[in-house]
Amino acid sequence: DTGVSQDPRHKITKRGQNVTFRCDPISEHNRLYWYRQTLGQGPEFLTYFQNEAQLEKSRLLSDRFSAERPKGSFSTLEIQRTEQGDSAMYLCASSLSFRDSNNEQFFGPGTRLTVL
Amino acid sequence: AQSVTQPDIHITVSEGASLELRCNYSYGATPYLFWYVQSPGQGLQLLLKYFSGDTLVQGIKGFEAEFKRSQSSFNLRKPSVHWSDAAEYFCAVGARITGTASKLTFGTGTRLQVTL
Numbered sequence: 608d609t610g611v612s613q614d615p616r617h618k619i620t621k622r623g624q625n626v627t628f629r630c631d632p633i634s635e636h637n638r639l640y641w642y643r644q645t646l647g648q649g650p651e652f653l654t655y656f657q658n659e660a661q662l663e664k665s666r667l668l669s670d671r672f673s674a675e676r677p678k679g680s681f682s683t684l685e686i687q688r689t690e691q692g693d694s695a696m697y698l699c700a701s702s703l704s705f706r707d708s709n710n711e712q713f714f715g716p717g718t719r720l721t722v723l
Numbered sequence: 724a725q726s727v728t729q730p731d732i733h734i735t736v737s738e739g740a741s742l743e744l745r746c747n748y749s750y751g752a753t754p755y756l757f758w759y760v761q762s763p764g765q766g767l768q769l770l771l772k773y774f775s776g777d778t779l780v781q782g783i784k785g786f787e788a789e790f791k792r793s794q795s796s797f798n799l800r801k802p803s804v805h806w807s808d809a810a811e812y813f814c815a816v817g818a819r820i821t822g823t824a825s826k827l828t829f830g831t832g833t834r835l836q837v838t839l
Contacts, residue, residue: 611766638824640826640827642827647831647832648831648832649727649813649815649829649830649831649832650767650813650827650829651829652826652827652828655820655824655826657821657822657824662820662821662824663820663821663824663826698766698767700767702824704822704823704824711769711772712769712827713769714759714766714767714768715766716764716765716766717766
């Protein structure tokens with residue numbers, strides 16, 4: 608079990624640039640979630656995929672944010688025209704759905720974004 | 724909308740002392756409740772979860788939590804703290820998205836410091 612992996616672990620960018628993060632879930636997990644965690648806060652839900660379908664999006668996910676999971680495996684989160692307020696830790700989690708899964712989400716180490 | 728309150732931002736205990744971290748939640752239905760731990764530079768690790776049944780749940784690393792519906796609480800306890808328990812602790816409530824999938828709403832966390 609290799610766990611959830613995220614790449615890169617750290618990203619520093621200038622305001623106005625685009626950035627893309629990648630998440631590789633646990634291999635048999637069909638559910639994937641993105642969360643954002645700012646300093647001193649708990650993680651906040653951004654979006655949810657079941658297989659390749661994006662089924663839920665938070666109002667936190669502005670038009671500058673887009674997430675994909677094209678083949679139902681890895682996912683990418685892109686932020687266009689970054690702003691300083693986008694600086695945060697972006698966390699990915701995955702889980703397995705079956706009747707009695709208890710819906711446990713396994714988290715990756717996160718990508719820390721700093722926008723200068 | 725669901726919410727989680729962790730009233731203690733920072734707690735300091737001596738190694739070997741007992742620990743209780745408080746968590747209160749607000750959710751309209753029967754909640755799924757979780758405690759996660761986050762160490763610096765690490766992802767979130769699940770300590771324990773409550774879905775139904777016995778209101779006293781056991782987790783990893785000697786932690787336990789008790790669900791009290793009348794008090795809307797899910798406090799985390801450990802009888803004897805070890806220095807390695809120093810970390811940030813997050814309580815979360817799961818709110819259903821679709822089917823059996825749920826998104827997590829986290830509290831702001833409690834930072835635990837352990838003195839030797």
